[in-house]
Amino acid sequence: MVLTKLESPATTASAPRSQDTIVNIAGVAKSFGEMVAVDNVSLAIRRGEFVSLLGPSGCGKSTLLRMIAGFEQPDAGAIEIDAHDVIDVPPNRRPVNMVFQSYALFPHLNVFDNVAFGLRRKRLPRAQVEADVRHFLQLVGLEALAQRYPTQLSGGQQQRVALARALVNKPKVLLLDEPLGALDLKLRKRMQTELKQLQRDVGVTFIYVTHDQDEALALSDRIAVMNRGALLQFASCRELYDQPRTEFVANFLGEANIVAGRVVAPGPVAVVEVRGHNIQVLDDTQAQPGDQVLVALRPEQLNVAVHGPSSGNVLQARVKDKVFLGNAFTLHLQVDPDVALIVRGTDRALFDGLVVGQAVAITWPLEHGRLVQP
Amino acid sequence: MNEHAAIPNARVSRQPTRSAGASTAYVLRQIWPLFPALAVLVFLFALPLAWMLPESLFPEGQFTTAIYAEVLGTSYYWTVIGRSFWLSLVATVVCVILGYPLAYYLVRVVRPRYRRFVFMIVIAPLFTSAVIRAMAWLVILGRRGMLNETLLWMGVIDAPLRLLYSETAVIIGLVYIMIPFMVLTVAAVLENVNSTLEEAARDLGATPLGAFCRVTFPLTLPGVMAGSFLVFALCLSSYVTPAVLGGGRNKVMAMLIFEQFMRLFNWPLGAAISCVMLFVTLIIIWCYNRALARSTGGRGQEALL
Numbered sequence: 133m134v135l136t137k138l139e140s141p142a143t144t145a146s147a148p149r150s151q152d153t154i155v156n157i158a159g160v161a162k163s164f165g166e167m168v169a170v171d172n173v174s175l176a177i178r179r180g181e182f183v184s185l186l187g188p189s190g191c192g193k194s195t196l197l198r199m200i201a202g203f204e205q206p207d208a209g210a211i212e213i214d215a216h217d218v219i220d221v222p223p224n225r226r227p228v229n230m231v232f233q234s235y236a237l238f239p240h241l242n243v244f245d246n247v248a249f250g251l252r253r254k255r256l257p258r259a260q261v262e263a264d265v266r267h268f269l270q271l272v273g274l275e276a277l278a279q280r281y282p283t284q285l286s287g288g289q290q291q292r293v294a295l296a297r298a299l300v301n302k303p304k305v306l307l308l309d310e311p312l313g314a315l316d317l318k319l320r321k322r323m324q325t326e327l328k329q330l331q332r333d334v335g336v337t338f339i340y341v342t343h344d345q346d347e348a349l350a351l352s353d354r355i356a357v358m359n360r361g362a363l364l365q366f367a368s369c370r371e372l373y374d375q376p377r378t379e380f381v382a383n384f385l386g387e388a389n390i391v392a393g394r395v396v397a398p399g400p401v402a403v404v405e406v407r408g409h410n411i412q413v414l415d416d417t418q419a420q421p422g423d424q425v426l427v428a429l430r431p432e433q434l435n436v437a438v439h440g441p442s443s444g445n446v447l448q449a450r451v452k453d454k455v456f457l458g459n460a461f462t463l464h465l466q467v468d469p470d471v472a473l474i475v476r477g478t479d480r481a482l483f484d485g486l487v488v489g490q491a492v493a494i495t496w497p498l499e500h501g502r503l504v505q506p
Numbered sequence: 507m508n509e510h511a512a513i514p515n516a517r518v519s520r521q522p523t524r525s526a527g528a529s530t531a532y533v534l535r536q537i538w539p540l541f542p543a544l545a546v547l548v549f550l551f552a553l554p555l556a557w558m559l560p561e562s563l564f565p566e567g568q569f570t571t572a573i574y575a576e577v578l579g580t581s582y583y584w585t586v587i588g589r590s591f592w593l594s595l596v597a598t599v600v601c602v603i604l605g606y607p608l609a610y611y612l613v614r615v616v617r618p619r620y621r622r623f624v625f626m627i628v629i630a631p632l633f634t635s636a637v638i639r640a641m642a643w644l645v646i647l648g649r650r651g652m653l654n655e656t657l658l659w660m661g662v663i664d665a666p667l668r669l670l671y672s673e674t675a676v677i678i679g680l681v682y683i684m685i686p687f688m689v690l691t692v693a694a695v696l697e698n699v700n701s702t703l704e705e706a707a708r709d710l711g712a713t714p715l716g717a718f719c720r721v722t723f724p725l726t727l728p729g730v731m732a733g734s735f736l737v738f739a740l741c742l743s744s745y746v747t748p749a750v751l752g753g754g755r756n757k758v759m760a761m762l763i764f765e766q767f768m769r770l771f772n773w774p775l776g777a778a779i780s781c782v783m784l785f786v787t788l789i790i791i792w793c794y795n796r797a798l799a800r801s802t803g804g805r806g807q808e809a810l811l
Contacts, residue, residue, distance in 0.1 A: 224710075467729075
């Protein structure tokens with residue numbers, strides 16, 4: 133299974149540009165007045181990859197996408213698409229196409245003419261335009277609605293028209309700016325599946341902007357997490373989840389208990405003192421003895437035992453609250469007046485056996501505790 | 507299934523409100539705010555207009571089409587009608603050509619916080635009387651006016667140009683007065699055209715000009731049409747500007763009608779000319795609308811007229 137296939141750490145922002153790179157962004161920065169939208173971002177995206185730019189609103193992910201499309205000019209840095217510098221290339225001559233958040237379908241043109249728009253700008257022969265449009269409308273399952281106008285379509289149908297309109301031009305990269313944001317949850321889930329399937333079918337590189345971590349995890353081969361204009365980490369979904377580098381990434385993808393401590397002994401496996409307990413955690417930040425550091429612990433990777441071991445990675449705590457969630461449960465555990473941890477599990481017998489106020493031991497395997505940067 | 511079951515129930519429950527008394531009261535409650543405007547329209551517009559027809563058809567209490575025969579049979583009246591429409595048409599076209607870029611600039615280029623100020627500048631001339639503004643053009647276009655003096659001083663011309671009291675002068679004056687109406691109408695529509703659509707067009711390979719011609723302009727066409735109607739109608743009915751700048755020789759319909767009513771006291775003839783003018787205008791608007799409906803495939807433009 134995929135569990136054994138861990139990505140190597142070399143797949144990060146600083147990776148050298150290989151033959152396989154389709155989009156290379158190097159040191160790109162952009163400010164709007166005083167506001168820094170994108171701050172020295174570098175990333176290399178491989179051909180055929182599904183990459184998500186993930187972050188809260190205002191983190192610069194959309195601005196970065198718009199710079200790839202050519203709608204914004206970077207203040208500094210370089211953008212290469214398929215080994216060509218595109219900084220001075222206007223949007224209409226870049227080999228990319230975009231699916232806009234609001235779809236931006238032309239309201240005065242019907243579905244067919246919307247999809248044919250790009251092909252007609254290239255002055256392709258009529259017959260080829262006709263054939264290509266039919267093919268892509270079929271691909272998104274809308275061939276029956278070719279004569280409809282955008283206002284006569286549902287949100288999901290408009291979404292598909294926008295996809296067909298972009299893909300029919302056979303772009304080298306498809307840019308998607310929160311394309312599912314306007315759809316309701318159920319439809320969004322279905323479109324996610326369709327989108328992933330579509331990407332596999334056409335084999336085009338997708339760069340997908342979203343603020344929804346679940347969506348990013350479900351769709352992407354790799355995710356670039358951004359915050360306040362900076363690229364925090366660019367890695368596979370598993371690596372991001374298992375080896376978050378910063379507190380922000382740990383919190384933004386999934387849930388994390390962040391515990392403050394002090395380094396006692398440095399190294400790849402560092403010893404950190406947390407409220408009198410010495411615990412061992414993985415560290416690739418090269419923390420020095422005496423440094424104040426943060427440890428990230430995933431709620432579902434923690435174990436709770438009534439009679440736990442007294443040595444190793446163990447924190448003594450009391451049960452503060454227990455919450456039944458149906459398919460799982462959550463325990464709120466108080467290690468110390470200032471330190472509370474959340475543990476998630478599925479062991480019904482354990483959950484039922486615990487009472488509020490009871491003393492328990494929290495343990496975890498070494499590889500599930502990591503130092504993260506603030 | 508539940509939805510189907512609910513429909514008959516809804517019908518039954520609505521029935522009591524259908525009784526005549528209740529529905530009349532309901533309609534009255536809904537439309538009473540219209541009454542003041544309706545009264546003004548009826549008494550100051552519809553009734554005088556309705557009076558025109560009998561006035562021209564029953565000049566001495568007896569039905570006759572003689573006056574209409576006179577209007578339609580006299581080439582002089584046709585010349586004036588033709589001139590009125592021609593001047594209005596040219597002024598409208600010039601208003602579109604000058605007003606559209608200005609509206610585009612206002613909406614797409616000027617930053618939102620300055621926009622209100624620039625709109626005020628566009629509207630400002632409307633606060634002055636049309637008479638004064640026409641007089642201002644006398645000062646500019648006159649034989650020893652500012653324009654001629656400047657051109658003479660620069661050595662571009664040897665003798666003063668005859669600018670005043672010509673059709674050109676009338677068109678200049680009309681355009682100057684009407685352009686705010688065009689700009690405001692087009693700007694209102696342009697503001698509702700999402701600029702993302704222009705980006706989408708660029709993204710799909712259109713040049714800036716191509717994006718404008720294929721996306722922005724077609725989508726603002728209803729605004730251009732509405733503005734054109736407004737300007738054309740205002741030009742056609744304008745009196746002061748052609749009277750002051752046309753110098754009596756270039757008579758237009760409004761002047762002719764005014765003359766018949768107020769100077770010659772030939773009310774039946776004045777009414778007949780008014781009716782002919784109204785009729786021709788309605789035909790033009792109808793043709794225009796038909797052409798518009800065909801060019802846009804009858805879609806999305808229904809709100810215009």
